[in-house]
Amino acid sequence: MDGLRTASADGIWDSLIPCGLVLLLVILAWRFPKQFRRSLRRWGRSPERPSAERIDLALLTGRIKSLVRPTLLLIPAMEAGFSKLGGDPELPEGLAWPNGHERPRTFLCQIDFAALPQTVIEWLPNEGRLYAFYDHDSHGLADVVCILHSVEPAGAPAVTPKGVWRSFHERRVTFVGRTSAPSFDWLGMAPHETGLDDAALGALDKLANAPPSDEIQHRIGGYPNEIQPERMWLSCEHLARGLPDPDWDEEVPPAIQRAAKQWRLLLQVDSDSALKMNFGDGGRLYVFIRERDARRGDFSKTVALWQTY
Amino acid sequence: MALSAVLARRGRRQWRGKLGSDSFERGGRPRSVPDADGEAYNEMIRRHRQAMASRESAPPSAPRGPVDTIAAGIAHVLNGPREARREVEQGHVVRGLIDGAMATPDLELGSSAANGIWRGSFKLGGSHSWGATRKWLGKAGLAEKGQHMHHALIPNNGWGKKIPDVIKNQPWNLKATESPLHHTRIHGRSLKFGLPQFNALERYWHGTPTWWKAANGSAVVHAGRALADQIPSHDRSVGLAHPSPRR
Numbered sequence: 001m002d003g004l005r006t007a008s009a010d011g012i013w014d015s016l017i018p019c020g021l022v023l024l025l026v027i028l029a030w031r032f033p034k035q036f037r038r039s040l041r042r043w044g045r046s047p048e049r050p051s052a053e054r055i056d057l058a059l060l061t062g063r064i065k066s067l068v069r070p071t072l073l074l075i076p077a078m079e080a081g082f083s084k085l086g087g088d089p090e091l092p093e094g095l096a097w098p099n100g101h102e103r104p105r106t107f108l109c110q111i112d113f114a115a116l117p118q119t120v121i122e123w124l125p126n127e128g129r130l131y132a133f134y135d136h137d138s139h140g141l142a143d144v145v146c147i148l149h150s151v152e153p154a155g156a157p158a159v160t161p162k163g164v165w166r167s168f169h170e171r172r173v174t175f176v177g178r179t180s181a182p183s184f185d186w187l188g189m190a191p192h193e194t195g196l197d198d199a200a201l202g203a204l205d206k207l208a209n210a211p212p213s214d215e216i217q218h219r220i221g222g223y224p225n226e227i228q229p230e231r232m233w234l235s236c237e238h239l240a241r242g243l244p245d246p247d248w249d250e251e252v253p254p255a256i257q258r259a260a261k262q263w264r265l266l267l268q269v270d271s272d273s274a275l276k277m278n279f280g281d282g283g284r285l286y287v288f289i290r291e292r293d294a295r296r297g298d299f300s301k302t303v304a305l306w307q308t309y
Numbered sequence: 310m311a312l313s314a315v316l317a318r319r320g321r322r323q324w325r326g327k328l329g330s331d332s333f334e335r336g337g338r339p340r341s342v343p344d345a346d347g348e349a350y351n352e353m354i355r356r357h358r359q360a361m362a363s364r365e366s367a368p369p370s371a372p373r374g375p376v377d378t379i380a381a382g383i384a385h386v387l388n389g390p391r392e393a394r395r396e397v398e399q400g401h402v403v404r405g406l407i408d409g410a411m412a413t414p415d416l417e418l419g420s421s422a423a424n425g426i427w428r429g430s431f432k433l434g435g436s437h438s439w440g441a442t443r444k445w446l447g448k449a450g451l452a453e454k455g456q457h458m459h460h461a462l463i464p465n466n467g468w469g470k471k472i473p474d475v476i477k478n479q480p481w482n483l484k485a486t487e488s489p490l491h492h493t494r495i496h497g498r499s500l501k502f503g504l505p506q507f508n509a510l511e512r513y514w515h516g517t518p519t520w521w522k523a524a525n526g527s528a529v530v531h532a533g534r535a536l537a538d539q540i541p542s543h544d545r546s547v548g549l550a551h552p553s554p555r556r
Contacts, residue, residue, distance in 0.1 A: 035487075136497070137498070137500055138501075139496070139499065140500065140502070190447050191444040191448070198435055205440075213438075213440045214438045214440060228492070229443075229455045230455070245490075248454050248455025249454065249455070273466070278467070280496040281464045281465050281467070281496060282465040282467075308496055309439070309460045309465035309466070
């Protein structure tokens with residue numbers, strides 16, 4: 001009798017378990033179609049991606065070389081000047097400390113355009129001062145970093161208002177010129193799609209003389225050092241137009257592509273433990289501006305991005 | 310002397326004894342006739358009992374090599390579902406379901422480990438800088454195009470700065486995030502979408518690799534079972550543990 005009951009239970013469970021699994025799969029596919037498709041793709045994927053068709057290295061090298069731009073690294077200064085990272089901003093009279101979305105912003109840096117080596121970044125004005133303020137609460141918004149520009153003489157260091165998220169330690173900086181090449185992210189490519197081996201990819205990294213991407217880099221001009229894959233020029237254009245974040249595989253309309261070519265890296269500020277700067281988990285802030293706006297001295301339309309590890 | 314030969318001789322002696330000589334030892338009474346092999350036989354039995362006693366009292370021997378370890382791991386992982394099935398077969402459906410649920414972390418952990426070994430999910434050569442690791446992740450199929458990777462267990466900054474890249478920039482420490490928004494919310498809130506930062510549980514769920522969650526689940530389950538095994542058997546009939554000792 002017991003044997004009969006066990007056999008009967010076996011029969012029920014042998015049919016119930018597969019039915020339950022099928023039902024579960026149907027529910028998952030119905031309720032979470034995107035994740036379900038992705039899981040299926042992962043399931044069937046080979047350990048290593050199939051080797052992509054090898055891209056013409058000479059053509060790619062030529063393309064990257066043609067895009068190389070000058071950049072200025074912000075390095076510690078021997079003599080004190082106006083330009084600095086952290087500390088208190090030396091705002092001119094009449095220029096108020098900007099507020100963030102919920103509290104006063106944190107002062108990030110100030111740059112004296114007149115102190116920049118001339119003709120290195122030709123689209124930047126030759127005079128005036130730039131002040132950057134960070135809002136810890138607005139990651140993902142275009143104004144996570146707010147830029148103020150003034151041609152008035154600098155004032156005394158402003159008193160940090162109450163309620164700021166954090167104050168950074170001060171470091172006076174000077175500038176050193178380097179060259180910067182676009183990354184695969186900027187070119188909208190994934191390295192594994194090029195079919196290039198590590199040696200070839202390493203050779204491409206040496207087409208410019210800016211320090212490696214992993215080093216702490218506070219910079220003006222050139223190309224951003226992305227931490228995560230993102231076509232930043234496209235993100236800037238989408239943010240400026242109020243469009244949703246672009247997908248990596250999304251086809252870019254020609255009008256947006258043309259417009260997005262105008263975006264230039266105005267400022268990159270890195271996490272720097274010596275200054276008590278940390279954006280996320282060692283992240284970076286990137287401020288972009290359209291070249292034509294920069295030439296006009298209009299710094300009110302910048303777009304800032306944030307990335308972290 | 311071979312054991313079979315000794316037993317055979319002993320059997321013959323018993324047979325002879327039953328015929329009427331009554332010469333075999335019984336009930337502590339002395340033998341009526343001498344037994345030439347008796348001493349050797351008794352010595353052999355004594356040694357055998359000694360050997361068996363020492364084997365039972367000795368702790369289980371450790372696995373001898375990597376193959377044994379893997380085999381033991383597989384047997385352990387498969388044991389949970391087998392127990393669940395046995396419970397269901399015996400009519401304990403609820404216990405079977407609970408056992409099945411408790412076996413899931415083990416299965417997931419086993420699957421993650423097997424997957425990691427199969428895919429070669431450890432970057433052994435080349436540069437371990439983040440840039441190089443990111444390229445390798447794409448090539449190895451461990452990160453989708455455009456997918457953000459989050460340093461899950463060892464952060465890149467903070468105390469993680471003291472950890473070499475070769476340790477922290479490895480797939481076991483990286484979590485491929487569902488979307489850039491998820492990555493933002495692991496680190497802070499998103500005013501853009503009006504969404505708060507993930508709470509601790511959400512950060513744990515969205516910001517740690519599957520193998521880590523499975524390992525945690527497995528540890529909790531095994532700790533629970535170990536605790537349940539401490540409870541005397543007459544109290545266990547109402548608990549999750551089995552009324553009869555596990556085999």
